[in-house]
Amino acid sequence: MKRRMIGFQYALMIIVAIIMFFPILWIISSSFKPLIEFSSYPPRLFAKTFTLKNYQEVLTNSKLPIYLRNTLILMLGNTVGTLLSSSLVAYPLARMDFRGKKLIFALILATMMVPSYVTIVPQYILFRYLGWLDSFLPIIVPAFFAYPYNVFLFRQFYRTIPRELDEAAKIDGCNEWQIFWKIIVPISKPIFITIGVLSSIYWWNEFFVPMVFINSEELKPLSVGIYSFSRTTFIVRWDLIMAMATIMIIPPMILFLLAREYITAGIKTTGLK
């Protein structure tokens, strides 16, 4: 009886794992198929004639290297910006008493709930006025002004640091900036890593914002580049699309494997006290 139960549990867990991983597996295995095999029936998971040509082609003969470079710029710019600004903004919210603190924190939480489609039109107009359209600036600059979600995560972490540390530093004559920079930042390494990783994955994947602000092929990140590539070829080049898609999905998977503990810890705390 007990044994059958465990067998059933395993079967269920394996089925769910297959459902969840199947699209990823399909992308990776398809990337080794020649184009002709995409129209063969019945569909096969693995290529009949295994080829590496798709990779060779997208790496040498497409805009993929440019898209990759652009994605890296957006990812790094956003991550650096958000780490600098959000860590700073969260500090007084977690560790100082000042007038209007409650209001500011409430506003930060409230803006977390506003979908980006609500503000996109005025932002577009603002960046057009500044002459920033079709550049990385509309996508990177806002990161330097603290994203609410990351402020929230930093604040949650800072609150767990004992207050006695600040008191001791104050007695030694440190000002708030020195406390932040010399005490809080060095012991907050885990949260910097968590947000750094989460932000990197987020901006590696982001599609909507660059879709709105970037038009030139030379500036498109992978997400938008692969989309426009799929739209511009005369026949859909599934072979090349799948090779590009594989190149696109591998880095976040590796990053997830490396920083798994940080990612799961970071996400879990957002939902709980």
Add this chain to the structure above:
Amino acid sequence: MGKRKNVIAYLFVSPWIIGFILFTGGPILAVILLSFCKWDLIAPPRWVGLENYIKMFRSESEFWMVLKFTLFYTLLSVIVSVGWALFTALLLNQKVKGVRVFSFFYFVPAVVPMIALTFAFQLIFNKELGVVNYLLTLIRIRNTPNWLMDPNYVTWLVAVLNIYTFYTGQMMLIFDSALKEVPKELYEAAEIDGAGPLTRFFRITLPTISPILLFNLVTATINSLSASFTLIYPLTGGGPGKVTQAISLDIYYNAFKTFRLGYASAEAVILFCISAVVSLLMFILSKKWVYYEV
């Protein structure tokens, strides 16, 4: 002294304040004003009062379809993603070996770019060549559906595919840690009393994690309102016809394809109102999960 402290605190917070004025608060005010205007970015904006809203809510307006699909999609994807997240979290809490390996497979779609997955979905759900329909023919189902082109199926499909989004993975982890905090003694006591797994789930697990369930339901609503573009636009482009034209896609088309900025702004205002109601709900319900302590 107290004043000085306030000044220092505001210096720390100033990046967010500037960002709020430029990128969120200011734009929200601007979008409300713009919704009363007509503007194509070439001629100067012209004040037209309620015209955009009247046009939007006329009985023959396409907006009803957009709104209907958005609400349908949101409702269904909330049920699907929260249900799936709870289901997978429950599986990960079983006392079996290899849970860590399974959790990798359950969570990894959440970190993979949705745009890449949409290409896989296009192949997998293809009418003639897709593997899903092939499997259906194996169990002798004829007239296999044209998933992405049939209005009856595609609206359901896009909502169900929410199980692959970041947000579902995130909810799974939150459920997972909530489940780990359910007191073990309760289960043991119930088992002695002869309660089966279903009774234990409905009598012990569900009541204990209900605050988290509530939290996930509300965040799932906000998430599907704010992430629908990334899933639907590359997958169906709002089609066939306009049956999967969520409000996010419609704002995008109207603002950046046909340059009807006033009309797009009016739609954004409606979306803002919907998410404000959801957030308000979250705020009221938040007293149940102690989330807003300052």
